[in-house]
Amino acid sequence: MPTSGPADTASVVVGNVTKIFNQGRSDEVPALSDVDLTVGSGEFVSLIGPSGCGKSTLLRLIADLIEPTSGTVTVAGRPAAQARREQEYGIAFQQAGLLEWRTVRRNVELPLELRGVGRAERRARAEEMLELVGLADFAGHYPGQLSGGMQQRVAIARALAVQPPLLLMDEPFGALDEMTRERLQSELLGICAKTGTSTVFVTHSISEAVFLSDRVVVMSARPGRIRASIAVELPSRDEAGRQAPVYFEKITEVRQALRS
Numbered sequence: 001m002p003t004s005g006p007a008d009t010a011s012v013v014v015g016n017v018t019k020i021f022n023q024g025r026s027d028e029v030p031a032l033s034d035v036d037l038t039v040g041s042g043e044f045v046s047l048i049g050p051s052g053c054g055k056s057t058l059l060r061l062i063a064d065l066i067e068p069t070s071g072t073v074t075v076a077g078r079p080a081a082q083a084r085r086e087q088e089y090g091i092a093f094q095q096a097g098l099l100e101w102r103t104v105r106r107n108v109e110l111p112l113e114l115r116g117v118g119r120a121e122r123r124a125r126a127e128e129m130l131e132l133v134g135l136a137d138f139a140g141h142y143p144g145q146l147s148g149g150m151q152q153r154v155a156i157a158r159a160l161a162v163q164p165p166l167l168l169m170d171e172p173f174g175a176l177d178e179m180t181r182e183r184l185q186s187e188l189l190g191i192c193a194k195t196g197t198s199t200v201f202v203t204h205s206i207s208e209a210v211f212l213s214d215r216v217v218v219m220s221a222r223p224g225r226i227r228a229s230i231a232v233e234l235p236s237r238d239e240a241g242r243q244a245p246v247y248f249e250k251i252t253e254v255r256q257a258l259r260s
C-alpha cells in the first residue's frame with residue numbers, strides 16, 4: 001500500500017510513529033500506531049478519518065507541539081524541533097489562536113515580526129493577506145469583535161503571511177459558509193501552486209479533501225493507522241474540476257476506504 005510521496009524531495013517524513021497519551025496511567029490513550037507518512041515537496045496531502053482517530057495528533061506531532069512516544073518526525077530533512085525553531089511552517093488550527101490584545105493586522109504581522117521583517121513590508125504583506133481572505137476592512141478590529149469564521153480567516157492569513165515552505169492546517173475552513181469555503185479553497189490552491197508550498201490538511205469533508213489534494217490519506221479509528229493513500233489527479237482544480245467524472249469517482253473511493 002503506497003503511503004508516500006517522493007522521499008528524495010520530502011517535506012515531511014513521519015517514520016513508524018506511535019503516540020500514547022498518559023502512558024502507564026489508568027487514563028492512557030493509544031492515539032496513533034505505526035504511522036508512516038511522507039509528504040513530497042509541493043505536495044498537498046489531506047488527512048481524513050473518523051472523529052478521534054488521531055488526525056490532529058499527527059498534525060501536532062509534525063508541528064512539534066507534542067512528541068511521539070516512539071518513531072521519528074522529520075521536516076525539510078531536519079528533526080521537527082529544529083524545523084519549528086527555524087520556522088519552516090505556518091499553522092492554522094481549528095481554534096484560531098489569535099492574540100486578543102492585538103488588532104487583526106498585528107496578529108497577521110506577528111510571524112513576520114518574529115522573523116525580523118521590517119515594519120513597512122510587514123504591513124504591506126498583512127494587508128495583502130487580509131485582502132485575500134476578505135477582511136481588509138477589519139484590519140483595525142480586535143479578534144473579540146469578529147465572528148468565529150472571521151477569526152479563522154485571520155488565522156489563515158497569518159499562516160500564509162510568511163509564505164512558509166510547509167503549511168499545517170487543521171479544519172481551517174470548518175466554520176465557514178459554503179461559498180467562502182470554496183473561494184478560500186481555490187485561493188489556497190493558487191497560493192500553494194505559486195509558492196511551491198507543501199501542505200498537510202486535516203478535514204472531515206470528503207469532497208474538500210478530494211478537491212484540494214494530490215493525495216488523500218485515510219485513517220482508521222483509534223489507535224489511528226493509515227488505512228489507504230489515494231492519489232487524486234483532477235483535470236483542473238476549479239469549477240470544471242468539481243464536475244469531472246474523476247472527482248466523483250475519487251469521492252466514492254475515499255468514502256469506501258473510510259467505511260471498509
Ligand SMILES: Nc1ncnc2c1ncn2[C@@H]1O[C@H](COP(=O)(O)OP(=O)(O)OP(=O)(O)O)[C@@H](O)[C@H]1O
Nearest residue numbers: 021022029031050051052053054055056057058222
Ligand atoms: N492531550 C491529550 N491527552 C490525552 N488524550 C488526548 C490528548 N490529545 C488527544 N487525545 C486523544 O487522542 C485521540 C486522538 O485525538 P485527535 O484530536 O488527534 O483526533 P482527531 O482525529 O483529530 O479527532 P476529530 O476529528 O474529532 O477532531 C482521542 O482519543 C483524544 O481523546
